[in-house]
Amino acid sequence: MILAAALLLGALLTGCGAPVLLRRLTASRVDPAVAIALWLVTMTGVLLGAVASLTLLVWPGHGPADAITAWVHRCWTALSHDGIPHLDPLVATASTGVALAVAVRMARAGVRRGRRKAALRRQHDQALLLTQPDTTGAAPTLWLDHDTPLAYSLHGHGGLVVATRGLTEQLTKPQVQAVLAHERAHLRGRHHQLVGIVDLAAKALRILPLMRHAAGAIRVLVELAADRAAVAACGAAPVREAVRALTSPLAPTRALAMSGADTAVRLRRLDRPRASRRSAFAVAGAGAGALLIPLTLTTGLLAAAGVLLCA
Template sequence: MIAAAVLAGYATVVGWAAPAALARARWAHRSPKAALALWRALMLSFVIALALTAYHLTRTGQHLHGLLGVLDVWLGGTGTPATERAAEGPGLLVPIALAAAWPLAWFGAVLVRSRSHRRRHLALLDLAGRPEPRLHAVVLEHDTPAAYCLPGPQPRVVLTSGTLAALTPDQLHAVLEHERAHLRGRHHLSLALTEGFARAFPGLPLARAARTQTADLLEMVADDHALRSCTPKALAAAMCEVAAGGVPQTALAAGGPTVLLRLKRLLRPRGGLHPAARTALLLLALCAPALPYFVTCGPTLG
């Protein structure tokens, strides 16, 4: 019971206190990839803490010392009779499996729903849009500038005719590179992951913050990719032009509600993090999921 209480406290810190601190971190916009890794690590660490809490609340005397310990309990070597081990071993995995399956099920549901929406939108694009082979994009006849991409097995970059009329060649190149970065990076999977986590744990501060922050950080990652072949001025001007354009719910757009934040980042660059700091953050992201186990695996926390 002590271990369950410690794990519940750890989950409370990760689920309520940690997201507020990370959302305020000034370094996150300087290294969005590292920040994304840390958000994912916090979500995984929270789920693992819940799974181990469920284990400690339901176990009947066995202590879980990692995967090898589970296999040892299940297959032998603990001194328990074989019949007891056969009954106890699978039971040890049930609470862990259930706690992990809940957010995974929501992630799968979000993926299926999003794919269905994209499939319907692709069918409309095939009817209403015209391919533009030179740009590797589909153009819709509409005066309002807008640009977005639809990920999936048949990815599309979509532009309106208003976008082509409003943007200079450099600005158009910046928008296209931004959208292609979303497609290459499979950013829709990261969005689906945080959306599924938010639906699995509604009201949890970590879930709300991770969903919002992931969307913002992915746009910054795409901006950084576009800046490899365009100027900040061209990208900023293009973002302003397409900011008001409406896009489908499951699409990723160059404009959107984060434009002001990204414009400030583009026009007042502060430089990236020091490599040592970025490495330390990535190591923290790698270690965070293992922390729930290590804080309760000692012999005194039975």
């Protein structure tokens, strides 16, 4: 049970301590794609550590754990598994119950979210049937007759960009193009699905600070990523002015809007442009490092336990 306990403790320590470092990435000048990768892979590492711990607990004989921790067991005399044989099944039963409760909670939240998003998309699809959408972009654009400048995007069926006539009346043409490029970047990057998955994890595992803070952090980071894509297509000045101009909170909560997230952070990034150094190697390296954090903590905990028990 030592390895299982170390894995679980490593995952918990990462889940509690990692947000302190990860939240700084939002305000820094790190590429948003790298920051998103760090958040996602750290979350994955924590979940894998917890699942591996549960697997070892319910596996008869703890599977390969006995071989891995044999050197610790040789030093452990007073508190061996033989001395308290009733502890393992109790811990395994409790852990299984917690895992099932988390799975049920995620499933229920996913079903509710899916129904709400499907209803929202049906409403916009009905509006599409009554209008002539702009199909010049990668995704159709639905123009609504409303004075408030507003734009947002919805995923599903190839994606949809929704914009108001007020957008073209109050913003310049380059700014409008920047707004549309921003929303299309959300669709290309599958940001809606990404935000949805993180939201489900946050609702199911709010007890962990990593999951609780991830939802808000990812929402800001996908906006930063879309801003970066819009800058690449239209230049920094139109994107900056569009972010300043679009402040309406009228966008649906299930959509990603140009006026969403922390505009102060976004403007600071846009006011301090920096050439992108993103690469597949940078994202992969950052992700691999984040994934190994729980494993590194587990190894350290096992080494510390071995030193203390052998002393």
